[in-house]
Amino acid sequence: MPFPVPEKPTVDGLEATWTARWDDQDTYRFNRDTRREDVFSIDTPPPTVSGELHIGHVFSYTQGDVIARFWRMRGKNVFYPLGWDDNGVPTERRVENYYGVRCDPSLPYDPHFTPPESPDERHKLSIGRRNFVELCEELTKIDERAFKHLFRTLGQSVDWSTEYTTVGGFARGVSQKAFLHMLERGDVYLRVAPTLWDVDFRMAVSQAELEDREQPSAYHRIAFPRVGAEGTIEVDTTRPELLASCVAVVAHPEDPRFAHLFGTFVRTPLYSVDVPVVAHELADPEKGTGAAMICTFGDTTDVTWWRELNLPTRTLIGRDGRFLPADFTSAEFSSQDPGSAQRHYAALEGRNVKQARSATVEALKIEGNLIGEPREITHPVKFYERGERPLEIVASRQWFVRTLEHREELLARGDELRWVPDFMRHRYRSWVEGLNTDWNISRQRYFGVPFPVWYPIDEAGEVDFDSPLTASHDLLPVDPSSDTPAGYDESQRDQPGGFMGDPDIMDTWATSSLSPQIAGRWGTDLFERVFPMDLRLQAHEIIRTWLFATVVRSHLEFDSLPFKNALISGWILDPNRKKMSKSKGNVVTPLPLIENHGADAVRYWAASGRPGTDTAIDEGQMKIGRRLTIKMLNASKFVLGRLDAHEELSASDVTAPMDRDLLALLGELITETTASFEQYDYARVLERAESLFWSFCDNYVELVKARAYGEGEDRDTKSARATLSLALSVFQRLFAPIQPFVTEEVWSWWHDNSIHLSAWPTLAELGPLPERPGSIYQPVCDALAVVRGEKSTAKLSQRAIVTSMVVSAPSEIAEALRA
RNA sequence: GGGCGCUUAGCUCAGUUGGCUAGAGCAGCUGAUUUACACUCAGCAGGUCGGGGGUUCGAGUCCCUCAGCGCCCACCA
Numbered sequence: 043m044p045f046p047v048p049e050k051p052t053v054d055g056l057e058a059t060w061t062a063r064w065d066d067q068d069t070y071r072f073n074r075d076t077r078r079e080d081v082f083s084i085d086t087p088p089p090t091v092s093g094e095l096h097i098g099h100v101f102s103y104t105q106g107d108v109i110a111r112f113w114r115m116r117g118k119n120v121f122y123p124l125g126w127d128d129n130g131v132p133t134e135r136r137v138e139n140y141y142g143v144r145c146d147p148s149l150p151y152d153p154h155f156t157p158p159e160s161p162d163e164r165h166k167l168s169i170g171r172r173n174f175v176e177l178c179e180e181l182t183k184i185d186e187r188a189f190k191h192l193f194r195t196l197g198q199s200v201d202w203s204t205e206y207t208t209v210g211g212f213a214r215g216v217s218q219k220a221f222l223h224m225l226e227r228g229d230v231y232l233r234v235a236p237t238l239w240d241v242d243f244r245m246a247v248s249q250a251e252l253e254d255r256e257q258p259s260a261y262h263r264i265a266f267p268r269v270g271a272e273g274t275i276e277v278d279t280t281r282p283e284l285l286a287s288c289v290a291v292v293a294h295p296e297d298p299r300f301a302h303l304f305g306t307f308v309r310t311p312l313y314s315v316d317v318p319v320v321a322h323e324l325a326d327p328e329k330g331t332g333a334a335m336i337c338t339f340g341d342t343t344d345v346t347w348w349r350e351l352n353l354p355t356r357t358l359i360g361r362d363g364r365f366l367p368a369d370f371t372s373a374e375f376s377s378q379d380p381g382s383a384q385r386h387y388a389a390l391e392g393r394n395v396k397q398a399r400s401a402t403v404e405a406l407k408i409e410g411n412l413i414g415e416p417r418e419i420t421h422p423v424k425f426y427e428r429g430e431r432p433l434e435i436v437a438s439r440q441w442f443v444r445t446l447e448h449r450e451e452l453l454a455r456g457d458e459l460r461w462v463p464d465f466m467r468h469r470y471r472s473w474v475e476g477l478n479t480d481w482n483i484s485r486q487r488y489f490g491v492p493f494p495v496w497y498p499i500d501e502a503g504e505v506d507f508d509s510p511l512t513a514s515h516d517l518l519p520v521d522p523s524s525d526t527p528a529g530y531d532e533s534q535r536d537q538p539g540g541f542m543g544d545p546d547i548m549d550t551w552a553t554s555s556l557s558p559q560i561a562g563r564w565g566t567d568l569f570e571r572v573f574p575m576d577l578r579l580q581a582h583e584i585i586r587t588w589l590f591a592t593v594v595r596s597h598l599e600f601d602s603l604p605f606k607n608a609l610i611s612g613w614i615l616d617p618n619r620k621k622m623s624k625s626k627g628n629v630v631t632p633l634p635l636i637e638n639h640g641a642d643a644v645r646y647w648a649a650s651g652r653p654g655t656d657t658a659i660d661e662g663q664m665k666i667g668r669r670l671t672i673k674m675l676n677a678s679k680f681v682l683g684r685l686d687a688h689e690e691l692s693a694s695d696v697t698a699p700m701d702r703d704l705l706a707l708l709g710e711l712i713t714e715t716t717a718s719f720e721q722y723d724y725a726r727v728l729e730r731a732e733s734l735f736w737s738f739c740d741n742y743v744e745l746v747k748a749r750a751y752g753e754g755e756d757r758d759t760k761s762a763r764a765t766l767s768l769a770l771s772v773f774q775r776l777f778a779p780i781q782p783f784v785t786e787e788v789w790s791w792w793h794d795n796s797i798h799l800s801a802w803p804t805l806a807e808l809g810p811l812p813e814r815p816g817s818i819y820q821p822v823c824d825a826l827a828v829v830r831g832e833k834s835t836a837k838l839s840q841r842a843i844v845t846s847m848v849v850s851a852p853s854e855i856a857e858a859l860r861a
Numbered sequence: 862g863g864g865c866g867c868u869u870a871g872c873u874c875a876g877u878u879g880g881c882u883a884g885a886g887c888a889g890c891u892g893a894u895u896u897a898c899a900c901u902c903a904g905c906a907g908g909u910c911g912g913g914g915g916u917u918c919g920a921g922u923c924c925c926u927c928a929g930c931g932c933c934c935a936c937c938a
Contacts, residue, residue, distance in 0.1 A: 329938060421937060466865090469864095469934080473933080655867090673901095729875065831903080833892095
């Protein structure tokens with residue numbers, strides 16, 4: 043009696059069927075009651091739900107899921123959690139656009155608020171902070187549903203009972219606890235410092251969030267008259283509008299053109315402020331005139347000069363990117379001609395950078411201080427990666443994590459980590475070597491994890507930022523804007539003698555860098571069983587952010603790496619090998635691809651991309667993946683239809699030399715694929731397994747048809763059946779991590795358990811194997827090819843009967859051919 | 862400026878420590894025709910392995926050098 047197989051097996055609908063079944067049977071449930079050494083834990087990136095559903099998700103998470111499924115079959119208790127990154131700027135931006143609103147923290151809460159029916163992009167409705175946060179929560183819930191649907195349809199073997207969100211209560215508590223630990227250890231400090239600032243988002247930006255963009259600009263040569271001497275010093279600048287914030291002119295200490303000028307003064311044009319000529323080796327004699335003006339602040343070099351040369355501060359640009367009011371009679375400027383300075387500055391005040399620049403250039407031309415015409419150039423300018431205008435540098439109060447003083451230890455952590463592929467370690471190293479500021483973790487935004495601190499206000503109304511009041515650990519998470527510090531009550535908020543809550547939220551990386559602590563439920567018994575994680579899974583563009591930040595937090599908190607291995611995936615390029623981006627409009631959404639080709643086919647494509655290698659979207663590859671799934675269905679149907687469900691077959695029934703040789707090849711394949719998987723080389727597993735499987739179908743199965751049809755108890759017949767059964771079982775399991783749906787389907791035709799909980803194939807189940815795998819199988823296939831070639835040349839059917847054929851070969855091979 | 866990666870058939874890519882005549886899939890061409898599979902099967906054709914030099918009995922593979930593409934990092938006046 044054959045196994046019951048469907049008459050017309052199909053790949054369509056497998057996703058829905060098996061996703062539901064896996065839910066019912068808790069197939070991927072992590073068993074909390076295991077020893078650490080039996081666990082394989084994976085640290086997965088919480089996807090930013092307010093971003094696009096992106097084919098990149100499919101690519102990198104599939105590669106991780108394949109690894110998770112392999113280790114699960116190897117008998118590990120696999121911890122494969124997933125959370126959603128829903129806090130921070132991307133969510134706020136999305137809410138603003140989606141509902142047409144803007145957060146104004148000064149507005150009160152409106153409990154009856156409903157978002158506008160039709161959002162007006164241009165005139166956004168101002169709403170209070172709490173209403174705004176409610177909209178954020180509402181929208182992220184919708185987004186999370188869409189993401190979860192994608193991940194499930196894709197066959198991610200996630201234990202959904204571990205699902206978390208980075209703005210959820212537990213994650214907030216973990217973030218605040220970890221922050222307070224850093225504060226107690228002195229790993230974090232609050233400081234007013236010049237900070238890179240996005241004038242549209244009106245928030246500070248960390249070094250990790252910067253990107254350079256080539257921008258058109260122009261050199262303007264400005265003549266500064268010397269004070270108390272004849273002549274001028276000429277300076278090239280791309281930011282003439284900052285002239286009023288000039289605090290010095292700098293040149294290289296060994297530059298002979300300026301050696302006699304150091305210590306003298308020059309007078310700024312238009313504003314008549316006397317500034318010193320100073321020396322610093324960062325001044326490049328090759329650039330411009332060799333002398334540069336130092337402004338507070340035009341770029342990060344200005345910050346270095348200002349700090350190292352102890353220069354004064356003349357702040358002009360406000361948090362909104364517009365020029366602030368300035369008093370040129372004040373000591374800050376001590377202009378030699380305040381009236382004229384004030385008149386010139388009137389053209390700048392309240393204007394943005396672009397407007398101020400043209401006004402300044404006009405004035406300089408009129409006053410005769412501009413030498414020649416501006417010379418147009420393009421040069422790299424720092425932007426916030428999500429921003430639209432160049433960053434300014436604004437002095438503001440921020441929380442910083444000490445990273446610079448741990449540079450050497452952090453480099454050593456990078457060396458200690460195993461990177462797949464190995465060369466990705468260079469990216470980490472060059473990032474850590476290039477760090478130039480501590481990690482700024484505070485953001486002047488609303489939807490995120492607040493800092494669990496308040497500041498006392500003295501009787502005079504001055505805030506004491508040096509003695510923050512911290513929340514008690516057992517009360518976390520807290521919201522300092524509505525909770526009160528111990529010993530105070532709400533009536534004292536923002537009052538002399540009272541307190542103020544820290545107004546900021548944490549940078550999104552300050553939370554997601556705790557993903558092992560959040561997913562592993564830091565503080566519970568689970569954490570000891572999963573930490574440090576065995577594997578971190580992520581794409582290469584967030585090495586400097588997520589990976590670096592996670593290493594920092596783990597190093598400071600636990601003095602260890604957060605994970606032992608890092609599997610770094612490449613980027614997805616569009617079919618023309620261009621990087622996908624929203625602005626180019628070439629972003630591919632994954633669900634239609636899954637619907638067209640099937641999840642297993644899309645996974646096949648993802649698993650054929652090697653770790654770290656950028657891979658183009660290739661629907662052709664998905665079609666090949668689909669062919670493989672269909673082949674698996676049909677081959678399984680054929681083999682199982684020939685077997686007797688009641689017949690016990692084992693490796694010892696495999697007696698024919700040809701059959702034993704096939705098993706030897708299978709054994710070789712098992713050894714190789716197992717080793718490859720252990721090295722995270724899932725792509726090689728796929729390539730090798732696929733190659734032998736296809737040969738098995740086209741050659742072996744065709745060859746043994748005659749024997750397999752045999753009804754009798756002939757030994758060779760039984761040998762063929764045993765081989766078919768064993769080989770099918772092995773192939774189904776080899777493909778299970780990569781194509782979980784079809785393999786589960788075909789496995790279910792002859793097994794009760796899930797293939798994903800069955801054992802990864804081993805050599806032992808094949809019995810004693812002959813040496814020299816392929817020594818019979820391969821010549822037979824070659825001979826077959828010759829025969830087929832002859833038939834093809836003769837334009838005959840492959841079914842044509844060969845009447846005579848002379849083969850000279852060793853007897854065993856000849857024997858196999860005779861069949 | 863420093864660093865990393867890539868460059869093999871028309872396309873997408875394998876090629877593990879140097880070793881028979883350089884592989885696969887797709888596309889192309891020629892056939893087969895339906896008792897597992899037309900989302901099939903068989904066959905054919907297609908490459909001076911980016912250029913140059915070197916080491917070696919032997920180099921796609923190791924070394925040097927040049928070029929192109931992509932990326933990472935950098936104090937970018």
